[in-house]
Amino acid sequence: MKKQKSSFTLIELLVVIAIIAILSAILLPALVAVRAKAYQISCVNNQKQIHYALSSYSSDFNDRMILRSIPLKNSSGTIISEAGGGWWDTILYNQKYFGNTTLSRNGKNNKILLCPSPKSFDRFKTTVGGSYRFTQTAGAYWLASTGNEYPLLTKFKPTCAWMGENDEILGDGGVLEPSCSNPSASFNYASFARHHNGSGNYIFIGGNVGFVPFRRIIQGSDIMWKK
Template sequence: MQWNPTSAKLPGRQLRGAFTLVELLVVIAIIGVLVGLLLPAVQAAREAARRMSCSNNLKQIGLGLHTYHDTFRVFPYGWDNRGMTWSGHILPQIEQANLYQTLIFQESGPGNWDADGSPNEIAVSTVIPTYRCPSMALKEHFNYNGIPERVPGSYRGSAGTESSSDDTSTAVAGTKGLENLDQDGIFYACSKTKFRDIIDGTSNTIMIGESYTDPEFVKDGQGMDYWYIGSPQADPCRCDGGTGGTEFSEVVGTTIAQINAIRQAPTTSGYLMELSFGSYHIGGAHFTMSDGSVRFITDSLDMETYKAIGSRDGHEIVTEY
């Protein structure tokens, strides 16, 4: 009898059939469900890490401002008549001394922030991680205001509670414009704020806040563009009581509009909206208080309390927030 290998079986072993199509589909469905359950958890963990990194940035900025005050006995001004801003003056205090040394402090020529190829233009085109929230979903460089490769920032100083627009001519009745040299916050035109001026208490007064930066979003002719170190549009500002310049909201905000107005109150005017603090985080934004502490403040905070912590000398009594 002839041996047929196809019918032979090895002793002690059994042949197994392949997966059926139904079994394969079940396995794929199970894997899909598991990935669907796992992905939100991974995304939440990543956002938590980004929020912590953002908080650390604000902590470093707060320490830099305190170190600056320890050295010069005053906080840097919000901006001056050269368009130099508070974030530019503390570069040495946040380990950017080499970049600070390249800056040219003059009103014309290479001292202008949009002078082609100048050290000042290069400085505002330099990515500084400390000034950028990792959750900010934007490209690193924009061609903006005559500056190629300009880098947007995530953090602005607090000018207080009184201004509703950059210019007095477009301010809400009974409020100010940022061109006014007298504000109730920490940073404004040619400001010289000291710790002794923060009468409401350093733990109850906002110094720096996150901002929902988006240079491509414009409302009522106002862009949500926020930058650091220097500003060519703030450049014409005068420190002798006269008005001049515009777009000071590039480097400071106020608490006159609610947090995250761009998302929470889309009907807000563009003039107010660009002054609003906010963030790419869900539910609120980080703020550095004047004592250097960092707090995440929800965008549901009542406006009375929010305005109270925006002023340095309003004599308000602030409870838990």
């Protein structure tokens, strides 16, 4: 007699499907967490490169901090365009602080400026500064319109936040509040990105770059802006 070919019964098939579903339910959250952690680490690496570029610029210009934008003046010294001299990211790229790459805001030639998190990358790939924006202190945005001198890097404590992750689409890269120079300024909570498990990565004057829980930004006496 010929042996009958073995085949799955309906019950066996359902058992296999159930096992696959259970394994997926167990493993999927872990995979999501691993991917999120990878995004966070990559974002920190971006910010380290940005900090190096910002610090190198300051070192080359007598400790002056780069402005958010460089104003353009007419022959009499009157500012005719707040950003006519270029935005900060364009200046750093053009002066080769990010190597020989030419800046194009297309998500390809500006990846250093983009957090890889899906919440940030596509949203900010064409904006000035990409995913990152200065604090009120470091951006010194008011100086671009008043013509004052660039702020000195040595004026601020190493623990003062220099740049954070963007959470608003602004054509000029925007500014975060408050600042180390004016710690009593009101918070603009909407500006703080929470792309990494409800929190974000920040660059500090002293060179530290890392993850900052959102609650640390808005609560307690140890608010990082006041250090």
